[in-house]
Amino acid sequence: MQAAVQSIQWTYAVFWQFSHQEGLLVWMDGFYNGGIKTRKTVQPMELSPEELCAQRSLQLRELFESLSAGETNPPTRRPCAALSPEDLTESEWFYLMCMSFTFAPGVG
DSSP: OHHHHHHTTOSEEEEEEEETTTTEEEEEEEEEOSOOSSOOOOOSSOOOHHHHHHHHHHHHHHHHHHHHHTTTSOOOOOOTTOOOGGGOOHHHHHHHHHTTOEEOTTOO
16 A cells, blocks of 8 residues: 555545445544654664655554553553654644545445
């Protein structure tokens, strides 16, 4: 997915999958390739643009998981390179929110 998104210079791509258990189209995977407002990393070396995008996609997924855990799980200590909501651009927010979307058959 990363190679396809970067080769055609899309901001992001989302892969949806039908969940037979839920009867819904749900988030399966995605890749973010857009602008970055705040760069957070714990790695001392420089990363290639491809590595930065892959890292950002992972950070966005971790932020979503952290936010969606809400009150069901006690807060856990997040790594120092973890994103906060105020670190995001509008396109990052949209990508993040897509992770929560579900679609019933015939909707969307």
